[in-house]
Amino acid sequence: MPQLGFGVFQVPDDETAAAVTHALEAGYRSVDTAAIYGNETGVGRALAASGIPRDELFVTTKLWNADQGYDSTLRAFDDSLAKLGLDHVDLYLIHWPTPARDLYVDTWKAVETLVADGRVRTAGVSNFQPAHLQRLLDSSDLVPAVNQIELHPALQQRELRELHAVHSIATEAWSPLAQGAVLADPVIAAIAARHGKSAAQVVLRWHLQLGNVVIPKSVTPGRIRENIDVFDPEFVLSDAEMRSIERLDRGLRTGPDPDTLN
Template identity: 50%
Template sequence: MSQVPMITLNNGVQIPQVGFGTFKVDAAVTQQAVENALEAGYRHIDTAAVYGNEEGVGAALRAVNLPRDEVFVTTKLRNGEQGRDLVQRAFEESLGKLGLDRVDLYLIHWPAPALGTYTEAWAELESIHRQGGARAIGVSNFLPHHLETLVEGAEVTPAVNQIELHPSFQQPATQAASREHGLAVEAYAPIGQAKDLDLETVTGIAREHDVTPAQVILRWHLQQGTVVIPKSVTPERIVANIDLFGFELDEEQVAAITALDSEERMFPHPDEGNFTMLD
């Protein structure tokens, strides 16, 4: 665990570069999966209100009973709760389910531009941050034009943009815009929901290093300064996904993986997937 690098966000808060994702982790198994992750050395847990598993994350944190300052916890605001009069209540609901008095990072989950509410939601996140409810605040799935609109009127610059990012879909323009504004880039679905594990370039590099394809991809992310949140409920894979520090990709290998980029999203386009209900 001590080998996991820390990324310093634009407000000085540090985030472990490898975290444990809980997207599509069933509520019934979330506690055990997160306990396994914490015991394997993860100190960064990512959840969201819409995942329906915040309670399991909180139960795992209590069961493992690590000092609160040792675990970085992220959750996210549902789209249907972006309204100015809804954000604080939604945040307090998430805190209650997690059993925490603060989170380390709170994100607007999607821009949902059809709602037209992400800028007013951001003002509420700024208030939550000022009051100490979240050590850092940020966004997820924001494209460059969403970032421009948000940053233009913001008092607090977002610390993170969490986006779909894996070898076959890299969003270079969104990565560049995020970093230009001082946001850290965080990759969800970092191995392409396992789809990218079978790419010949990846499997070939894995054989060269005698590691798994997932370890190759995650190492590629780390060497580019990206925060990653791989997800698994299999204990062996949970351990393997944080065992990334006994090898290093050379420049040619990094370039070969980067050359795999395409325009094929696995998740909805942020301008089209407006999710106007409580999702």
């Protein structure tokens, strides 16, 4: 899985094909969508038109909360696959645990079936807290390969990242720039000025050096190109710069709390 991919959250379906096409032309090979985004069809159109061999692409989609449960998961996956126009996805995620509904263990059993059938290459979860993850680990031999969580300098999720490390679960960051809320921070601005980079590039570089998988979203071609231009070997944050960003954690959520979203 590429460490830096392209997200399409909140991109209307009729704009998605163009945005994904710009991303593929800029060098992205990983695209992250979800059933609830309503734009799997647009993603599929862009992938089909790109001419890029399927084995060079990494496609992620997610199961929506209303479709949790064994049989409904299988039906929902078939629908997503048809919209994407693919015969498999590279990563399939349970979008939220919705703990009060208590369906995510049965849902995970359906995901196991999809993995066994070869239509899902890699299985994971999204927004799972330590207790939710531990319950899956206790009830299944299939360890989630990924947990996609809200993660940015203002919400660094150390406890979750430590649990991921113990079980070799990759940490994937959604809202990696906190929807722009961290970009005006003077610490990040000063680091950006020293490196001659944008604040967004500094935050993305911070993620990469932590080992996070990251999926920034944009529909602006220039910003799409800027977000992937973070692999210059001379662009490396120092230990002191990493520590200064670490001190920016203030528990700021831009999205729902996974323990209460049901």
